[in-house]
Amino acid sequence: MQLREALARAIQQLEDAAVGSARLNAEMLMMFVLGVGRAYLYGHPERELTSEEAESYAEVIAERARGVPAQYIIGHQEFWGLDFLVxxxxxxxxxxxxxxxxxxLDLAQGIERPRIVDVGTGSGCIALALASELKGADIYAVDISEDALDIAKTNAVRLQLGGRVTFRAGDLLDGFADDEFDLVVxxxxxxxxxxxxKVQAEVRKFEPRVAVFGGPQGTEVVTKLLQQARRVLKPGGHLLVEIGFSQSEKVREMARQFQDVDFVEDLQGIPRVLVARKSRG
Ligand SMILES: C[S@@+](CC[C@H](N)C(=O)[O-])C[C@H]1O[C@@H](n2cnc3c(N)ncnc32)[C@H](O)[C@@H]1O
Incomplete structure (x- = not known):
């Protein structure tokens, strides 16, 4: 079968399965199977696929059609310009x-050797992005999931940032000393x-429950994190927490024991990141 025909069939199959951006997905997965860039797809529409290639492509398209996110099929996602295994x-x-x-990064500027902990590191994306920018920082990364930590550690090595981040298994900030960190992220x-x-079916069905759901109301993990962050932050240290799209008022109230409570807005103007400072006194 020719590449052009395989792509057309895949787009139809994905559209029938109501997968969004069917063409983009079909092309991305073809690039993955053939190990080529997008320009190749457009430059060689008449290229005959080998039977192995056609078979692999049919398999990955079937996975995508049943909702598996493309990143889990391909095994990669870019974040902060870095390539993460997922x-x-x-x-x-x-x-x-x-x-x-x-x-x-804004807050770490001006601190000579910032001490930072990333809580719930997952793939390691936040901790490793910070490590790539802050050469002198002391960075810790925690996750309750040992399987996630294995991926984060692999990412650290692949990104040549192994040794720059200390990974620990644990429940939030349990086990860290008082007044230890300049930043909790x-x-x-x-x-x-x-x-x-209300959550997209792809997220609900395929991403780890422990990574998505924060308790019955969604703010239970954040509540505990705020309490623990007040203990482990140095006086004057900052807490930065991503929040859900409608949680800012509730989180502002939860953070009332911090000072200078503010939110960074995302590109749609939605408050997305709590920034709060532990008092100095
Ligand atoms: C929303 S994901 C974020 C992953 C990554 N930091 C990112 O931004 O893509 C939340 C992460 O927190 C971890 N987690 C959930 N509960 C935790 C807890 N009590 N202590 C430590 N980590 C926890 C999950 O395993 C998951 O990796």
Missing amino acids: TPAVLIPRPETEHVVEAA SNPPYVGECEAD
């Missing part, structure tokens, strides 16, 4: 989480179990 053990890094990295699970039906 498996179903970790959340797929999202562009809005780059706001956490940006805000952390996190993209915690923040979707409520009560709103599971």
Whole structure:
């Protein structure tokens, strides 16, 4: 079968399965199977696929058609310009989480050897993005999932940042000393179990539950994180937490024991990252 025909069939199959951006998905998966760039697809529409290639392509298209996210099929996602390995053990890094990295970099400037902890590191994307920018920083990354930590550690090695981040298995900030960190950063699970039906089916069915759901209302993990962050932050240190799209008022109230409570907005103007300072006194 020719490449052009295989693509056309795949687009139809994905459209029939109501997968969004069917052409984009079909092309991305063809690039993955053939190990080529997009220009090749357009330059060689008459290229005959070998039977192995056609078979592999049919398999990955069938996976995508049943809702498996393309990133889990391909095994990669870009974040902060870095290439991260992703498996179903970790959340797929999202562009809005780059706001956490940006805000952390702003705050870390001017601190000679900032000490930072990333809580719920998943693929390691926040901690490793920070490590790639802050050569002198002391960075820790925690996750309750050992499987996620394995991926994060692999990413550290692949990105040549092994040794720059200390990975630990644990429940939030348990086990860290008082007044230890300049920055606590996190993209915690923040979707409520009560709103599971509003979550995209692909997320609900394929991304790890522990990464997505933050308790019955969605703010239970964040509540505990805020309490623990007040303990482990140095006086004057900052907490940065990604939140759900309608949670800012609730989180502002939860953060009332912090100072200078503010939110970074995402590109749609939605408050997305809590920034709060632990008082000095
Ligand atoms: C929303 S994901 C974020 C992953 C990654 N930081 C990112 O931004 O893509 C939340 C992560 O928190 C971890 N997690 C959930 N509950 C936790 C807890 N009590 N202590 C530590 N990590 C936890 C999950 O395993 C998951 O990797």
